[in-house]
Amino acid sequence: MKRTSVRRAGVVALALSSLMTVGATAQADARLASSCGLSFCLYEHDDYAGAEQEFLFTSNNTCANVTTLNNKASSMRNPSAGRIQFYNNANCSGSYGYAAAPGSSDSDLTNNGFDNKTSSVKRVSP
Ligand SMILES: [Ca+2]
Numbered sequence: 001m002k003r004t005s006v007r008r009a010g011v012v013a014l015a016l017s018s019l020m021t022v023g024a025t026a027q028a029d030a031r032l033a034s035s036c037g038l039s040f041c042l043y044e045h046d047d048y049a050g051a052e053q054e055f056l057f058t059s060n061n062t063c064a065n066v067t068t069l070n071n072k073a074s075s076m077r078n079p080s081a082g083r084i085q086f087y088n089n090a091n092c093s094g095s096y097g098y099a100a101a102p103g104s105s106d107s108d109l110t111n112n113g114f115d116n117k118t119s120s121v122k123r124v125s126p
């Protein structure tokens with residue numbers, strides 16, 4: 001029951017931010033695009049705040065270790081066309097704990113039980 005209400009809150013927040021993006025200036029849009037582009041980004045805090053680490057995958061089934069944000073990532077953006085799998089261990093060992101759909105973002109990984117855990121990420125075919 002509680003889980004359902006949390007998810008609804010997330011959807012409402014996403015809708016609000018989309019509306020804000022539509023009304024935002026071109027300058028704000030450019031900043032948004034340049035902050036992550038077509039790659040994949042992790043952020044230190046919720047709501048895409050704090051330090052950012054950007055990953056540029058050139059092919060699927062490629063693993064990348066999280067460096068500066070190891071065990072610190074709390075939100076993510078995945079504007080890429082691939083699915084991104086999150087691993088608690090380095091080198092994408094073990095099973096992934098969370099997967100981000102292509103073109104998705106998550107302002108708070110806590111709902112998925114993956115706050116401050118990500119140590120490596122892998123892009124796979126969607
Ligand atoms: Ca964090």
Ligand SMILES: [Ca+2]
Nearest residue numbers: 088117118119
């Ligand atoms: Ca970890």
